[in-house]
Amino acid sequence: METKPRPEGSTTSGFCDAERAVSMVTECTERRPWGRIIIRCWRSAAVLGIQTSKRLKKKATYDKFGEEGLKGGIPREFGGEKAWTAGYVFHGDAEKTFKEFFGGDNPFADFFSPDGTEVNTGFGGLRGRGVKKQDPPVERDLYLSLEDLYFGCTKKIKISRRVMNEDGHTSCIRDKILSIDVHPGWSQGTRITFPSEGDQGPNIIPADIIFIVKEKPHPRFKRQGNDLIYTASIELGKALxxxxxxxxxxxxxxxxIPINDIVHPKYSKVVPGEGMKLSQDYNQRGDLLVQFDIQFPEHLAPQKKQLLRKALLP
Structure with a gap:
């Protein structure tokens, strides 16, 4: 196969321009937010390449057909009324050249939102790295007794979580001890957050671990806000x-606690300052509310009924 020599000067001007455009793309990428700016730079480089190709064809036409062929077009093989093809005149519009060559406006349009920001496609983006998202928080119940919440305490909780190894690719399961300082006066629903203590991964931000205080049932008291409720069981006679x-x-x-009033089913005795400590001020306390469960006798002797009749009925 015969190898034709390349026309002299055909590889200098156009391709040097293209190389300069590539350098311009690199500079834009390194120094500025790249969004649409890099697309414009890349587009300009592509247009230069297209024009370089057309410039070579233009020189070949001039060498063979002269200035008339360059401006008027190349003569067709069989002549006729339109014996010359249409001449080439650069319109000066890089955007138009880009659309004609690529058949569209932007080959990277699918990777960008209308405002030019990068869309997370799930494949690491055009930047070569994924957008890290934090896992949803992990919530656990922390059961505490009323004594724990009254005095305060420290709870040690062991968790097992996945941890990345030093190579940044593999992981293993490791235990960790979390320490919670329970303050006096904390109530049910109090949330204690340990930021980013969840499972680690190469493309995720570890989840927060949140402990939610739950009160254990107490044998004597129930809690109502900062107050404590105690239910005393008394006989009917004592109630009267x-x-x-x-x-x-x-x-x-x-x-x-002395009870001098007649106790009825809705009666309660308030003892100030004997409730829970306040979390805002440990020296302050809520109240103790004494409620009553009145025990009625299952049987009553006739003599006692007679006495009650005289005492209670007119």
């Missing part, structure tokens, strides 16, 4: 004539 109720507190003190 009065009594003294003995209560052991959370800090193991004994309260002797």
């Amino acid at each position: 004539i009065g009594c003294t109720v003995e209560i052991e507190t959370l800090d193991e003190r004994i309260l002797n």
